[in-house]
Amino acid sequence: MSGALLDDHDVVLFDLDGTVYRGGELVPGALEAIQQVHSRGVPVRYVTNNASKPDQAVVDHLVGLGLQAERSEVSTSAQAGAAMLAEKLPVGARVLVVGSPALKSEVEGLGLVPVSEFADEPVAVVQGLFTELAYRDFAEACLAIRGGALWVACNADRTLPTERGLMPGNGALVELLRAATDQEPLVAGKPERPLLDRAVSSSCASRPLMVGDRLDTDIAGAVKADMPSLMVLTGVNTPRHLLEARPGERPTSVAADLRGVHSPKSVVDVAEQPAWSVSVGERLELSARGEGDELGALRALCAAWWSAGAGPVPVEGTDDAARRALRELDID
Known part of the structure; x- marks a missing residue:
């Protein structure tokens, strides 16, 4: 092994x-x-x-959960978004910030000037998730982007996982401005x-x-x-x-x-699995040929299908072990 x-x-x-x-x-x-x-x-x-928190707040959250963390170990999309602006704009350029105080701080820390209104004549807009954003913030950003301002989105995640379930992410709000401006942002995050x-x-x-x-x-x-x-x-x-x-x-x-x-x-890589066999045709047929778990079955299915096609595909188990694995994976 x-x-x-x-x-x-x-x-x-x-x-x-x-x-x-x-x-x-x-x-x-x-x-x-x-x-x-x-x-x-x-x-x-x-x-x-997530661009809503400063790096120290991320550290504090991790430490509060029992993890070891230092500021040098944290990389946020707010940092990446501000850095992207700094590479493209001169020192002192005005940037309309649609986001959290943490994002404003990152922008200011790189020698740019955060503003909040179109009347302040921003040359760029940077957008990150912040739960206190209001219609006015998006209206001002819309005017700036339509006026030719450079638009940087810290990330384009449509949803945000929480302990309560999925919530709207920055990407959902990026879609709002995309629809209102017919423009595409530069994206700094993943x-x-x-x-x-x-x-x-x-x-x-x-x-x-x-x-x-x-x-x-x-x-x-x-x-x-x-x-x-x-x-x-x-x-x-x-x-x-x-x-x-x-x-x-x-x-x-x-x-x-x-x-x-x-x-x-050899266990976690997506590859053929000794305990599972996959036949590729109009559907994927999974068969057990030894003792294996459902994640091994998933890796085997992915390895077989990715080498042959993409997108939706029917999957069928040909024996009890295979059918049980597919039920566990919720892809039967």
């Missing part, structure tokens, strides 16, 4: 919402898994598309590269592993950044979503939760 997945990497990039925690609750297994990464001496970066590139660069690493729960952000970002990824089934996306993933949203490994970082690479 091969070594652990972690053995091949010199930094682990952890998504937060839906991967490490859901709101105020740690995901099962997260504490032990991350502690074990630290004990191995491998750097971690907490990489979040799945675009700026946020991940900054996190890897800050760790001086060369063999990163991205770990997340969302195909359209965490995994798609890893694909764009040409880095391996581990998808965990603790947040937004389901086994059915994974099986039907487009080529640009396919992880290299799959696990139930963060403990998969320490599992043998």
Whole structure:
């Protein structure tokens, strides 16, 4: 059996919402898994598309949940969005901020001037999630974008996992401005590269592993950044979503939760499985050929289908073990 997945990497990039925690609750297994990464001496970066909190607040939240964390280990989409603006604008440029005080602070910290009204003549708009935004904020941003201002979105997540369920994310609000302006923003967070590139660069690493729960952000970002990824089934996306993933949203490994970082690479990688057989035709037919669990079946199904096609596909179990595995995965 091969070594652990972690053995091949010199930094682990952890998504937060839906991967490490859901709101105020740690995901099962997260504490032990991350502690074990630290004990191995491998750097971690907490990489979040949530732009509503300053990095210190993220640290405080993680520490409050029992995790070890420092500001240097946190990379937020607010930081990435502000950095993208700073690369494109001169010092002192006015930026209309549609977002939290944390986003305003990041903008100001890079020598730009945060404003809140179109009358202040902003040359750019930066947008991040903030639960206290009102119609007026979007109206001012709409006028600025229609007037030619550069538009940067910290992220495009349509939903945000919480302990109560999925809530509207920044991407849902980006859609509002997209509809009102007929314009497209530059995106700093996942799945675009700026946020991940900054996190890897800050760790001086060369063999990163991205770990997340969302195909359209965490995994798609890893694909764009040409880095391996581990998808965990603790947040937004389901086994059915994974099986039907487009080529640009396919992880290299799959696990139930963060403990998969320490599992043998040969076990968690999406590949043929010794305990399962998959026949590809008009449907996928899953058969057991040994003792295996449902996640092994999922990896086998993905490996077979991804090499042959994409999108929705019927799946059928040909024996009791296979049918049981498909029921557990909710893809029967």
